[in-house]
Amino acid sequence: MHQPNTSPTLDTLFQRILARKGDVLALADPENKARITGGPPKRLSYAAADRAISALAAHFVDAGLPAHSVIAVQLPNIVEFALTVLAAHRAGLVVAVFPLLWRQAELVAALNRTSARAIVTSARIDGISHADLAMNAAAEAFSIRHVCGFGSDLPEGMASLDQAIERPSNTVRPVIQDGRKAAIISFDVTADGFRAVPRTHLSLIAGGLALSLESDVEQGSTVMSAFAPSSFAGLASSMVVWLLTGGSLVLHHPFDSEVLEQQIGEYSCDTLVAPAPLALKLDELGLSTRMPSLRNVIGMWRAPEQVASSSCWTAQNASLTDAYLFGEAGLFGARRTAEDGAPALVKSGPHGAPREMPGSSIAGEILLTPRGTLGLRGPMVAVAAYAPLPPPEDTLIAQAPRDYVDTDYAARLDRSTGAISITAPPTGIMAVGGYRFLSSDLQEWGRRLGQGALLTALPDRLSGHRLAGRAQDNARARDALLELGLNPLMVEAFRDRGSAA
Incomplete structure (x- = not known):
C-alpha cells in the first residue's frame, strides 16, 4: 500500500483513483480482440x-x-x-x-x-x-x-x-x-549499438505529465490509445496519461480504421493518442464530423524531423499536440494553435507544462549541443543510460559528467524566430515505425545470406524507413532469416515484389 512519506508510483496513482471511483470504467479492450x-x-x-x-x-x-x-x-x-x-x-x-x-x-x-x-x-x-x-x-x-x-x-x-x-x-x-525506484526498462539503438534504458516511476510520470498538461487533457477523460505500448513514449502517452487524469483508458491494437472509429463513438472518447501521420490522415477524412466527441489528439512522431513539413491541422472540434519522440531518450509536446493549424515553434530552453503559463512546472529542457544536434535534459530523461563511452586511450581520466542526452538528431537555430529546426535523424540508424536498426547490422545480415543478397532501408514518409531486400532466391532468404530468429521486418523485406505487402 501507499506509504505517506514516499513519492508516487504508477500503482499508488491507480490506488488513489480506486479509492474514489471503484465502480468507474478503468480499462476497455479493443473490440476486435478475438482476432x-x-x-x-x-x-x-x-x-x-x-x-x-x-x-x-x-x-x-x-x-x-x-x-x-x-x-x-x-x-x-x-x-x-x-x-x-x-x-x-x-x-x-x-x-x-x-x-x-x-x-x-x-x-x-x-x-x-x-x-x-x-x-x-x-x-x-x-x-x-x-x-x-x-x-x-x-x-x-x-x-x-x-x-x-x-x-x-x-x-x-x-x-x-x-x-x-x-x-x-x-x-x-x-x-x-517509492517513485525513485526503477519501474521499467525499454530498449533503444544508438550509434553505439543496442542498449537497455531503465527508468524510475518519477521519470515515467514526468513523460506523461509533459504530454497530458501540454495537450490539456481534462480530469476524468476517456483516453483512446492507438499507439503500441512497448516503449517509454507508449507507456507515458497511454497508461501514465490515464492514471494522471483518473478517467478511462480504451485500447486499440493498431490498426483497423473501422474498429477505431467504432470504439471512439461507443465510449465517447475525448482524447486520442495515435501515430501522428495517422492522426493527420483522419483529419483529412473528416475527423470533426466522424468523431465529434474528440477534444484532444496527441500525435506521436517517431520521425520528429518530419513535423515541420507536415500538413496543417483543420479539425475544429479537437486540438492537435505534436509529440516529438527521440527513441527512448525522451520526448516533448507542442500544441498547435487553432488559428492556422501549423506546427508550433519549438524553442530552446526549459519547456513548462503548459508552455504558455509563466512559472509553470518544468517538464524538460531542449538545447542545441556543440555538435549541432538536439539535446534533452529534465526529469524524464535517463541520462545515465546514454552516457558516452569513455575514450579507449584515456580510460583512467575521469570524464566530465553530462546532465543531458544527445539525441543525435541534427538541428539548427533559426535566428529570426529563435526556433529550433530538426533537420535529420541520427546518422547510421534506420527507423521502421517504432523499430530502430544500425545500418551496419542490415549490411551484416545481408552478407550472411550469401553473394548477391542485399538488405537496405528506403525512405518512407509514414514510418521513416521501410526495408527492402534482394536475393537470388527470395523464398530461401526468408527461410534463412526465420531460422536465425530475426523479426518480420527483415524477413518480409525479401517478399516477392509481385506479392501483397
Missing part, C-alpha cells in the same frame, strides 16, 4: 482491475520472483498489458517491455542484457505463437525461472495467468511504493 489474441474483449472497473492486479501480483510472488527482479512483458495493446505492468509494480518488480515484432534473436539478447527472471506473453498474437517464441527464448536465457502467459492452449511448462486471475492467491508481499 488479435483469440480472447473476448474485457471491460473492467477500477475495482475489478484492482482484484486482477492483486491476483497477478500474488502469482508473481508465489512463483518465487524476488523483489526488484526484472520481468519481461511482450503483449499487444490489450487490458492484460496494463494489468501485468501494475501487478509487477505491486509485487516490487521491474518491467522490461518488449516490442511485438521481436523474435528469438532480439528476445534472447534483451533477456540476457537485463537478467530477466520471468517473461509474460500471450498464447497467440495476430496469428503468431508468441508462447512458443517465449519458451524458445527462455531456453537460451539462463536467468529465466518462470514463463507465463494469457490465452488458451499454452505449451507445457508455461503457467496460465488467466487461471491466476480466476483462482487468486492470498499471498501479499509488503512493498514500499
